[in-house]
Amino acid sequence: MLLNFSLLDAQALARARPLLARAPWADGRDSAGAQAAQAKNNTQMPRDCAEARQLSALVLQALDGSPMFLAAALPARIYPPRFNRYRGEANHYGPHVDSAVRFGENGLRVRTDLSCTVFFSDPDAYDGGELVLHGPDGEQSVKLPAGQAVLYPASLVHEVRPVTRGERVGCFFWVQSLVRSAEQRRLLLEFDQALTTLRQREGDSPATVALTGTYHNLLRMWSET
Structure with a gap:
């Protein structure tokens, strides 16, 4: 099941954008498994920087206040949100499958039942950059307004198509659901x-x-x- 929903309002986006603008960015392959790293070509915000921690708290607060997310995901655990950017030469993420279990700080282990992407860039700010999901019914392409999110099964092969103009900034994380099925x-x-x-x-x-x-x-x- 693929689900689009509103997550961040205008006030939350206004708080997020200065943090995104001044944050450091590094090679995105540090969060990818061996197979995914070969397909990944983007930049990510280091998870331990101050901006990442503030943005992660903002996203988690919004998730906690989202009836649609809570009803659809039934979250037991959420892997701390990460933030990525596609632009210039670091502009795509080829077809890949997310790791079944993610390991975080302090022994955190999250079974990745669901993946979620939150868009911070408006669609008219960049060309390309679609999130494409490859499922049994064919391809589904997702490119949403800033503040919107998409929730989808982590088991799907998916990719981010090359960004050919502008930049695409987003957030991604995984959810272990209370209900595995x-x-x-x-x-x-x-x-x-x-x-x-x-x-x-x-x-x-x-x-x-x-x-x-x-x-x-x-x-x-x-x-x-």
Whole structure:
């Protein structure tokens, strides 16, 4: 399942842009596995710089306040957000698959059920740079306005097409979900959305209370903590 959603509002983007402008940038291959490193040609913000830590906190705060992200991802763990830039000669990331497990600071281990990209550059600021997902139904190309995010299965082969004008700045991270099965996550999201609509129309009626219990019983049955 591929899901686009709004994450950062104008105020959050205004806070982020000065940090992105003054941050240091380094070779992006330091976060890639052996196979992915051969396809990767971009720059990334060092994870331990002050700007990266401030931007990571900003993104995590926005995720925590996003009902759509929480309902769709059902996050158990989030790998700390990283930030990348495509421009000039460092302008693409060829087809690759993300590592199944990411290792972070202080012994953090995250099973990469889902990948997420957050766009910081508006589409008219650069040419190319599409995120292309290669799935069983063919290619899907994603190029979203600044502040928008896309959530997709980390198991998909994907790439970032060459940026031929301007620069594309974004954020990426991985999610270990409480629910490992993609099909179960999809059903829970559909259930949650339908229940939300029903509660808006009927309030907490006996039927909506019962359905809320059913949703949580399914989540209890399927989740891992």
